[in-house]
Amino acid sequence: MTFHITANSLVKDIVNELPKTSDVFKKNRIDFCCGGNIPLSQAVDQNGLNLDSLLAELKEVFDRYENTEKDVEVWTESDSTTIIDHVITNYHRASEEELTMLSPYVTKVSRVHGDNHPELVKMNELFYEFKKELLEHMAKEEAVVFPLIKQLADGTVANREEAIAMIVELEKEHDHAGDILRQIREVTSDFQLPLDACGTYRLVYARLEALEGLTFMHVHLENNILFPRYM
Numbered sequence: 001m002t003f004h005i006t007a008n009s010l011v012k013d014i015v016n017e018l019p020k021t022s023d024v025f026k027k028n029r030i031d032f033c034c035g036g037n038i039p040l041s042q043a044v045d046q047n048g049l050n051l052d053s054l055l056a057e058l059k060e061v062f063d064r065y066e067n068t069e070k071d072v073e074v075w076t077e078s079d080s081t082t083i084i085d086h087v088i089t090n091y092h093r094a095s096e097e098e099l100t101m102l103s104p105y106v107t108k109v110s111r112v113h114g115d116n117h118p119e120l121v122k123m124n125e126l127f128y129e130f131k132k133e134l135l136e137h138m139a140k141e142e143a144v145v146f147p148l149i150k151q152l153a154d155g156t157v158a159n160r161e162e163a164i165a166m167i168v169e170l171e172k173e174h175d176h177a178g179d180i181l182r183q184i185r186e187v188t189s190d191f192q193l194p195l196d197a198c199g200t201y202r203l204v205y206a207r208l209e210a211l212e213g214l215t216f217m218h219v220h221l222e223n224n225i226l227f228p229r230y231m
Contacts, residue, residue, distance in 0.1 A: 003062050007051055011043050012036030012199065014058065018065060019206040023101050024057045036199055064094075075225050080153040083226050084146045091218035092138045098214070099131045102207050109204045117194060119187045126187065127208070130180040134215070137173045145170055152230045167227050174219045181212050 005014055015022050015032045025032040030043045044051045075083055110124035145166050151157035185191070191205040 003059050005040070005055065005058050005062070007041035007044075007055075008039050010036065011038060011040060014040070015199070015203060016206070018062060019203055019210060020065065020098075020101075021058055021061050022105075022203050022207075024054070024061060028054065028057075032199060032203075075221060080226060080229065081150055083221060084149065087218065087221055087226075088142060088146075091214065091221070092142065095134060095138065095211070095214060095218065098207070098211055099135065102204070102211065103128075103131065105200055105204050105207070109201050113198075113201060116196070119189075122187045123184055123208075126180055126184045130177060130184070133173070133177055133180065137170070137177065141170065149226070149230065164230060167230060171223060171227065174223060177215060178219065181215060184208060185212070 011025065011030060011032050015025065015036065022032055025043075028049055029047055030049075035043075038046075040054070041051060043049075044054055075086070078086075106124055106127045110120045114121045114124075145163075148157060148163040148166060152160065152163055157163050188205060188208070191209050193202055193205060197205075
């Protein structure tokens with residue numbers, strides 16, 4: 001897949017294809033919601049921006065998306081430290097960023113459209129439950145469990161049973177996070193948009209679905225490749 005965003009690309013089409021570009025537009029005060037049906041060049045002119053600089057920012061988002069791990073078979077042959085470092089860099093940091101950036105959109109959609117679409121109120125509650133759980137989970141992995149796994153790998157762990165018990169606890173936390181994501185899918189009817197959905201509404205659903213995919217890959221690398229080595 002090659003980068004094909006140009007000056008003639010419509011702002012709304014860019015966000016629809018790659019939802020995380022909305023962060024770039026928001027930072028540059030470009031309306032990608034109600035005013036998104038215009039070419040990028042027009043949006044640049046309206047806001048006194050530099051087209052080349054904006055394209056460079058958009059390409060950075062595109063490149064980060066392209067570099068997201070899509071084929072994990074290579075990791076079955078990698079050592080545990082390499083996998084852990086990969087998870088932290090490509091999944092922990094990415095999840096932290098996305099949870100932070102997506103939060104105001106989720107809150108706004110729930111507040112503006114919640115009266116007509118009560119499922120959004122429940123979606124909002126579930127999102128913030130998921131955010132809290134995942135942030136705490138990743139912090140525990142980095143501070144406690146990943147160092148123990150590295151000790152298991154090199155044979156220096158002081159208490160093997162305690163380390164394995166903590167891995168089992170992480171797997172339970174993965175199950176709970178997955179359950180919250182399933183509930184979000186249920187209340188949003190598999191992210192099916194209503195006829196009156198605005199641009200921000202569409203953005204939230206697209207990014208929630210992308211966050212789900214990021215989390216599933218994160219969990220897959222741990223549950224199916226890393227953890228079984230020590231169970």
